[in-house]
Amino acid sequence: MSEAQSIIEKRREQMFPVLAPQEIDRLRRFGDLKSFNTGDALAEIGKVSAGLAIILDGKVDVTQHDTSGHRVRIVTHGPGSFLGELAQLSGRPSLVDARAHDEVEALIIGPQKLRALLIAEAELGERIMRALILRRVGLLETGGGGPVIVGPADNSDVLRLENFLGRNGHPHLRLDPTTDAEARVLIERFHVNGDTLPIVLCPGGQLLQNPSEVALARCIGLVGPIDATRVYDVAVVGAGPAGMAAAVYAASEGLSVLVLDCRSFGGQAGASSRIENYLGFPTGITGMALMARAYNQAQKFGAEFAIPAQVVGLESSNNPDQRGFILTMKDGERVTARSVVLAGGVRYRHLDVANVDEFEGSGVHYWASPVEGRLCSKQEVVLVGAGNSAGQAVVYLASRAAKVWLLARGGDISASMSQYLVDRIRGLANVEVQTQAEVTRLEGRDGVLDAIHWRTATGEDVRREIHHLFLFIGADPETDWLSGSGVCLDPKGFVLTGAAAGDGSSLLETSVAGVFAIGDIRAGSIKRVAAGVGEGAQVVAALHAYLASVNHARPAIG
Template sequence: MASDADIAFPKLTDPHIAALTRLGRAREVAAGEVLFAEGDRDFCFFVVLEGLVEIVEHSSGEPRTVTVHEPREFTGDVDMLSGRSALVTARMQTGGHVLALGAEALRKAVSELPELGETLLKAFLTRRALLIQEGFEGIKIIGSRFSPDAHRLRDFANRNAIPFTWLDLETDAQAEALLRHFGIPASATPVVIGRQGQLLTNPTVAELGHCVGLDADLNPDDVYDLVVVGAGPAGLAASVYAASEGLRVVTLDAIAAGGQAGTSSRIENYLGFPTGISGAELTANATLQAQKFGASITVPRTVVGLRAEGGERTVVLEDGSTLRSRCVIVATGVDYRRLDVQELNDFRGTGVYYAATDMEARFCKGEDVVIVGGGNSAGQAIVYLSRYARRVHVVLRANDLAKSMSRYLIARVEQLPNVQIHHNAQITSLDGDGRLTCVRIRLADGTEESVATTALFLFIGAVPRTGWLRGGVHLDKHGFLVTGHALTPETLASERWRAAGRAPFFLETSVPGVFGAGDARSGSVKRVASAVGEGSMAVSFVHAHIGSL
């Protein structure tokens, strides 16, 4: 069985090198020449034909050799396809010859040569994993584990696979030493120290994204075939299918690719994964797949408006910039509902959470936690957190999990010895001094129980993220997108539909060329597989609409 090192650093065959030679440019290089450096974007993919290429990283402040590429080996990792900034430097250790391919040529090679594409993609993914495992520190985030802003930054970095080192003011002496070095008082935290030494004080996620090279340059004069708003399962599926079928695609998300599915600890009923798959892994694979075909995925990008102007659709971003497109797919998903408890906002990010990822689980080790909700998201969180927590208290309004949770999850939950389910119960209040310390639960018999805890997880239904469309696209009374046959006769009789000369497609909204997919659509089935199906189906309607223009 091949080791991770074998997968990460394979040697290309003669046919593979010959195929790449037709798409690239061979050139001579001198010893000491830098092929690309940390922080570079749009750098080339290199195959070593002769000589040695050293890969070096400086995240700890000192140079560390990651590997030395020999002839027939190649440079790069997932950032080659994502367009993000390079994390490492490639320098010629000796003189020699290399074959250089730009990102577009590499995508063409991956697409046209499936066997080679599989080798490269497996290597890229494994290299990133090995880089983290071997001590790559990435950016540094310094703050208190009880700070909502620190949680916001850690969550953003975690969900976007940004390598980072967390330094907790509550427990880490190095955190205070670094703050003294930069002359920053603890009251000014959280702070972020970038890979090139940039210092950001309580940055927005947009500022952090720019610091690490997440944001892509978007030309407002370009006209895309498709803009996908939302990069959850529906949006990523649409991106994969549209890009693979030759459409020019840009995908936007306000936080991170993956949506709520990306925060799931384990999805066990998704077709083709008999042992289950984590939401993060599913998301990472889908994102890379879309980028492999040429889709541009950029975060954080918040969309605030949509205009229909002739045959084009204009998407308005929060910073005032715009994108022009022939079609738009709205796949913005939903937000979890808030608990109707007065003190809730006091503890958001300091004890109240809406996802149970590895980051939150680490803070729950050996402690009691409380989970509110009885759907599949709650079930997955119960199973996952039970591995870390001393006891998991589940607060359920109903008297039966079967009303909203899959049978396989119910069976798993009922077998866990450290899980206590409170049926017909509700949260009445939260207590704490800057951070959560206690949750009060009203039980079925009317008595109250206090649970000492620093973590409350909420999975209690959802509301669609469609407020930015209100007044321009028809929504139902709950705010979900109305599409296809559900559109009213008055809508179908409007001037825009008379001009279109056709009936709306199944997933088309009240605006021709604007489609809805996934959880934000009225009548959709709230499952990952269903969202993927709708996202891919919407692309066929995009082709049909563009063909009618």
């Protein structure tokens, strides 16, 4: 807990502010009074709580369990303090336990009223929102309240699950049975065969054996059933920069919004180790930090999220009284929306080497997050690519690895990479750039990468015993699922919009009225974070115009 305590000590006043009586009086209209007896639970790990609790009288102890199962106190709230973190904003299961230390009276503010509070009471809302975010940061540092993953650090499924939880901003712990006594205790307690690792222990006590991302998300309450009876104003498919911007602006202007993504919020930008050319961040910001801010902002305005939820089909609704669209999920669930924004981005392109799929997740990686940085610490790594994402990854990995080999298939990396990244890479002593180079073969067995072969510009064949290969070689559009929807694509699979799609009314509308495309998935778009955010904001005006025309055309009922 030392790291979490240092965070608390550094920012205690912001994490645990005490509201004045007159401030509490301004918030009473948003909540309901409730009394608790000594020992009563105000929040329980793994269960959805009633909402944010402002303590009016008495004290509340907030605790979590450490890896040995012992209860550790985080803080004791007294009068004027409030209990909650980001889970209370989204209506998801609590990540901490909270029990009344004595007789307690509290003002309980549910998620919907909490969002209304944050908007209506701007100054107080800012203080509360900051505290909720900082408390989540503290839990992320300790893994408090999240699932426990038990398995070897270099196991591909352990990495898969860690990345999934990390990129969704959810606390978790990883225990390695080769080094952690607590991991061995769990294996013995649940009679798990070491060959079947990883296992995941959910906060509610459920044990999962090498679960899928969807199964894990449902177990920890990250995603729940979709309301099939609800009709949203707009469904946004994809939670990258473009999709998140559309969600923020649409929700802030009163539209009901559901955002769907098959993996996590943030898209490719969320995997960037540092973004330095985004307006307003002169010292740079990690992609995860930028996208987490957008995610919290969208929730503040009332946007709903279903992540992970993979969309596999799009069709027009047959309901004559409600023009709109039906989105079908991989698990059979259906979403109805009056309009759709396609912001699904692209999928990482694979290397044209025969056995590359054998090492994906353990030795072959498509992003460079702290998980991979820890895994390849003080080792040599190879990175293939020459774009900005590749450059950002090289700079990050150079701070962790002993050496980074940057292989570019073209001539000069400055032709495709921002100059500030090129200059920084040239100044790194442990980075060697080889242009006109190509990976030709991978050696290894049982999913463990042992060596990498590549051919240089002079034709020389190089073999080095390197266990980690990072691929940043471009991406292809995620549009296969649009087959049969009527949405027109260009020869490369990108979505046509505006005049190219035969529609002159909106630059961002596709060949199907009411379906729009923004960001990397759109043909002719500029593949930049800022450009995606701009299109996400721009599409909201087109959504309003379309929805207004639909409302005007619909005959009055009765």
